[in-house]
Amino acid sequence: MARNPAPFAPFEWMIAWRYLRARRAEGGVSVMTWISLIGITLAVFALIATLSVRSGFRSEFVSTILGANAHVTVYDVGRVGQQGQLDRAIADYEGWAQRVAEVPGVTRVAPLIKGQVLISLRDSSSGAEVYGIARDDLKSLPGIAQSDQAAGDLTRLDEGIAIGSGIARAIGAGVGDTVKLTSPNGVKTAFGTSPRVNAYEVVYVFSAGRYDIDRTRVYMPFAEAQAFFNREGVADELEVMVEEPEAVNALTIDILRAAGDRAQVWTWRDSAGGFLRALEVEDNVMFIILSILVLIAAMNIVSGLIMLVKNKGRDIGILRTIGLSEGSIMRVFFICGAFTGLIGTAMGVVLGCLFAIYIDPLFSFVNYVMGGGVWDPSIRGIYRLPAELNLSDVLSAVGLSLGLSFFVTLFPARRAARMNPVEALRYE
Structure with a gap:
């Protein structure tokens, strides 16, 4: 008795890779794949860059407070x-x-x-x-x-x-x-x-x-x-x-x-607490906004996969006819979407990390191009735009991007798996 192949078997990866690199003449949707890839990359880059600047700004603000001010001030009543x-x-x-x-x-x-x-x-x-x-x-x-x-x-x-x-x-x-x-x-x-x-x-x-x-x-x-x-x-x-x-x-x-x-105390958190709470609120709002940006970029994967499923209807019918199960078809198209999200996320992480590491020369270049005066320390309190690359921020961006990419890929992949092979091959 023939056994069903294990999930994500080599032939499923081979078919998915062939679809991903297919040319327009072969009915592929490589243009949509590239658009999805670039969208995910830029969204992850923006998320990591924002989180790193957020962390750097808070660290810089706190370090300058603690470096020149009392942690606790003791007064007489x-x-x-x-x-x-x-x-x-x-x-x-x-x-x-x-x-x-x-x-x-x-x-x-x-x-x-x-x-x-x-x-x-x-x-x-x-x-x-x-x-x-x-x-x-x-x-x-x-x-x-x-x-x-x-x-x-x-x-x-x-x-x-x-x-x-x-x-x-x-x-x-x-x-x-x-x-x-x-x-x-x-x-x-x-x-x-x-x-x-x-x-x-x-x-x-x-x-x-x-x-x-x-x-x-x-x-x-x-x-x-x-x-x-x-x-x-x-x-x-x-x-x-x-x-x-x-x-x-x-x-x-x-x-x-x-x-x-007769003593009373005033801590550095009391003096800077309002600003720190404002930073926390801003952090949460920015994360939500950028999460929506990542979701919008991930939706490009859905558009590309829907077009791929439509163009590969005959192939799906043939594959189902020769014995591939619904699960195999679903995994093939899931790999197509997930692979795009994975590569886009990796490229976004690289760009975001490079931005956080080289923010000083990048900002100096922007300041030079704009003619100076981009950063006013009298308004912002500190002398430069800081960035601090934290592992937790990178992991949260990666988890959000991959989670959304994998999730939105399930719907077009399931649609492909449930396609009726008879209907797909009726006019072939």
Whole structure:
């Protein structure tokens, strides 16, 4: 007794391959095959490129935040002063810092003084936010101390100040220049408070990778900031760094308990949470839109297979007559569609990965062709268009493309398998 051949037998692959490479003169639909192939390729390429830019933008945004800002900021709940103002100064900041530093998972605690000033050099001036911090604490900030575009010597912070590259460009300052800082809350006299104006040497110019930080931030020695802003013996807040910033919420309770009853905390997720949630929503929407694009490209496979089934009606009738089962006919045309989806997906993955790897020269070329100004860091916050190639993003794109390609192929393949051989050969 003759046995049915195993699924996807060699002869099924041979017939499918012959149909795929058939010329127009032989009744083939190679043009539709190429259109389907190109459509799947471009759709997968667009999906991987978008996902990689999405991942890169989030990573760049988070890394620049964590590289130059506190993971957790500890404040005092505040007390009302004699004139009705709210005073949040931390008198026992050394004790607070020592207790918080003992919390498991905390890597560094630094007292800070913060204040607003006007920084000027010759006829140029700009607003700035001063961070008073100890030199060793500032050296542990990777976004500041390990900046690739930094100039000067950070070890000389006790002799001057460090300014962002954006401020340096705005007022035309460089390492070695002497700038003036003006604070409205300066010297207290019998006639009121007069502005305080001090001159400092610029010993370090940094680039933290974020436009808003580089454009506004100035670092000053902690003791000098206490004197400049009339904060003798106190600190405005504690800057806390942790081992795992992404899991910072798990440490907030322990930090609060260590700091004491008057403490409150503000994490980097609290400050950037709105933006991160907006990114997540945008990610989901973009994935859905691009999934529809992949589906549209996969529908080209259906069109090509329907034309192939129509043109190969006589062949189907002959194959059924000589003994091929409905399952074999279905698998032949399934291979035709699935092979197109597989090759298109592979080519799209290659193009998408190359785009993510070489995005910097590609974007530089686009910027050159457009005459510059394509990427405005003052709007987007970071200086370049980032891309990060993640295996999960590639696998999700591949799974979506192959799943849709295989699924839509089933319908025309089933139609071919159920074709009546008598009707197919009636007029032959």
